Amino acid sequence: xxxxxLKNVTDIFKHHFDGVEPQVVCAPxxxxxxxxxTDYNGGHVLPCAINYQTLISxxxxxxxxxxxxxxxxxxxxxxxxxxxxxxxxEDTFWSNYIRGVVSVMAQRYPNLVGVNMVISGDVPQGxxxxxxxxxxxxxxxxxxxxxxxxxxxxTLAQLSQQAENEFVGCQCGIMDQLISASGHADHxxxxxxxxxxxxxxxxxxxxxxxxxxxNVKRGLVDSEYNTRRQQCEAAAKHFGVTLLCxxxxxxxxxxxxxxxxxxxxRARHVVYENQRTLDAADALSKGDIxxxxxxxxxxHASMKDDFEIxxxxxxxxxxxxxxxxxxxxxxxxxxxGFGGCVVAVLPSEQVTSVCELIESRYLQKTGIKESIYxxxxxxxxxxx
Ligand code: GLA
Numbered sequence: 001x002x003x004x005x006l007k008n009v010t011d012i013f014k015h016h017f018d019g020v021e022p023q024v025v026c027a028p029x030x031x032x033x034x035x036x037x038t039d040y041n042g043g044h045v046l047p048c049a050i051n052y053q054t055l056i057s058x059x060x061x062x063x064x065x066x067x068x069x070x071x072x073x074x075x076x077x078x079x080x081x082x083x084x085x086x087x088x089x090e091d092t093f094w095s096n097y098i099r100g101v102v103s104v105m106a107q108r109y110p111n112l113v114g115v116n117m118v119i120s121g122d123v124p125q126g127x128x129x130x131x132x133x134x135x136x137x138x139x140x141x142x143x144x145x146x147x148x149x150x151x152x153x154x155t156l157a158q159l160s161q162q163a164e165n166e167f168v169g170c171q172c173g174i175m176d177q178l179i180s181a182s183g184h185a186d187h188x189x190x191x192x193x194x195x196x197x198x199x200x201x202x203x204x205x206x207x208x209x210x211x212x213x214x215n216v217k218r219g220l221v222d223s224e225y226n227t228r229r230q231q232c233e234a235a236a237k238h239f240g241v242t243l244l245c246x247x248x249x250x251x252x253x254x255x256x257x258x259x260x261x262x263x264x265x266r267a268r269h270v271v272y273e274n275q276r277t278l279d280a281a282d283a284l285s286k287g288d289i290x291x292x293x294x295x296x297x298x299x300h301a302s303m304k305d306d307f308e309i310x311x312x313x314x315x316x317x318x319x320x321x322x323x324x325x326x327x328x329x330x331x332x333x334x335x336x337g338f339g340g341c342v343v344a345v346l347p348s349e350q351v352t353s354v355c356e357l358i359e360s361r362y363l364q365k366t367g368i369k370e371s372i373y374x375x376x377x378x379x380x381x382x383x384x
Contacts, residue, residue: 002053005120006384009057012071013118022057022118025145027138027381029053029123029130030179031211031343032334033188033292034299035277037307039173041232042194042243043274046201046281047175048209048377049183054121054134060146061114066102070094071120082112088167097132100167101139104159113146124371127213128335132168133176136160141181141381153181153380154196170222171229172336183380190281194243201284203377207329208348212321212358213371214313216339225336228266228307235259235267245274269306273299292345293330297322300332309337313366317342320361324354 006024013022028049035045061067064082069075070092078095080086086103089095098119106112119138123131137160144151151159157177164172174193182189187200203209236244238259239251244267247255252271256264276295283291300318304310310318314333321331321344331344346354355372362370 002055002122005055005122008071009055009118009120012069012075013057013059013116016069016118017059017116020059020116022059022116023145024384025056025058025138025141025381026384027054027056027134027141027180028183028378029134030176030183031129031209031341031375032175033209033343033345034273034280034296034332035175036273036299036303036334036337037228037232037309038245038270038274038277039175039191039193040171040229041236041245041270041274043245043270044277044281045175045191045193046188046277046284047179047191048188048203048375049179049380050129050211050373050375051378052123052129052373052375053378054119054123054131054138056117056119056138056142058115058117058142058146061116064112064114066098066114067116068095068098069118071118082106082114096168097135097163098139100163101136101160102143103167104163105140105143108159109147109149111147112143115142115146117142124213124373126218126340128218128337128340129211130176130180130335132164133160133180136163137177137180137381141383145383154178156381157181171226179380181380183378185379186377188284188377190277194245199281201281203284204287204289206348207289207345208351209375209377210344210346210351210354211334211373211375212317212342212344213373214311214317214339214342215368215370216311216313218339224309224338228309231263231266232270235263235270238263244270247271249275265306265308269302273302289329289345290327293322293325293327296330296332296345303333303337307337309333311339313368314339314342316365317358317362317370320358321354324357325350
C-alpha cells in the first residue's frame, strides 16, 4: 500500500467534502505472466494483481448525484446524476470509465445511492498494466458498497468489462477486470475465460516478477486490438466454433487449410498460446521455472511473428532479459501489445544485476529510458 497516496485521497476528500472521514477502496493493476489475446477467445490466462493500484476515497450522499475529484489531474472534477441518461464526457476523458461503470450498474440495479469520491492511482497509464480496469473495478466496488449490493468479485469484473466494451468502446476480454477484482496475494491466477473458473497457483519463494516498461507510446491500440479480435472470430467461424479456444492444437492442425494467411497466423497464436498457458500453470505448480521460461519465450515469439503485436524496442528488451536470465526463468511482452511492458520471472538474487544490464543497454540502443517495477502479487479489490 502506498501510504502517501492513501493520505492524499483522504486529505483531499476531507478538504472538499466538509471534513467527512471517507472509506477507501483499493483496486490493483495487473501483469499477465502468459496467455495473451486468449481471453476473448474463451481460453486461459495466468495473471496476477500487482502492488500498483487505484485508491478511491468515498462516502455516500443523500441524493443520487455522483461527484468525482481526480487527484492526479489537478483535482479536476466531474459530476452527474445517476437517474439521468449518462452521456460520454468529451472534456474529461478519465471520467468516462466512471460514467461507463455507473451507467451499466444503473441499468441493472435500480435505486443506486449517490456518492462523493476522490481518485488517485499509481498504476502506470497506457503501459499495458490495466490502469483502466483498476479504475473500473474500484468504481464498481464503491457503488456496490454504498448501495449495499454485496456483489461478487466476478460480477464486479463483468460490469466493468461491459462498461469498457459498451461505453468506452474497447472490445477487451475479461482478464484485466477479473484479476483486478479477484487477485490473490503471492499467487498468480489461472483463469478459464469461458467458464470464469479460477485457480490460484503460488509463486516460488525465491522468484521475483519484474516488469520493465519500454515507455514506447502505444498508438492505435484500440483499433488494432479490435481488428485482432475480428480476425480471431473469422478463424473461429472457419472451424465452426464461436470461440477459437474451443478447438485444440490437433483440430487446428487438421483443419487449417482454407484459412487465409492472416487468419492462419492469428489462430495459430491463440490455439498454441492457450495450450502454453495450461502448460505454464502446470510448470509453476511443480516449481519448474525452466519450463515456465521456455513457454514465456515461445509465447513472445508467437506474439511477434504470428499475432504481430510487438515492437522492436519490446523485442530488444525481451532478448536482453532472456539472455541474462537464461534457464532460471524467462521474459515476454505482457498485455495487449504495440508497446507497453515486458514481464520477467527470475530468481530474486538476479534482480539487481538484470536491472543494471537493462539500464546500461536500453537507453543506449533505443534512445528511450525504461522504467522498472519490482512487482508483488497482491489481493484484488477490497475496502481498506
Ligand atoms: C488487453 C485486454 C485484455 C486482453 C489483453 C491481451 O489487456 O484488456 O482483455 O485481451 O489485452 O491478452
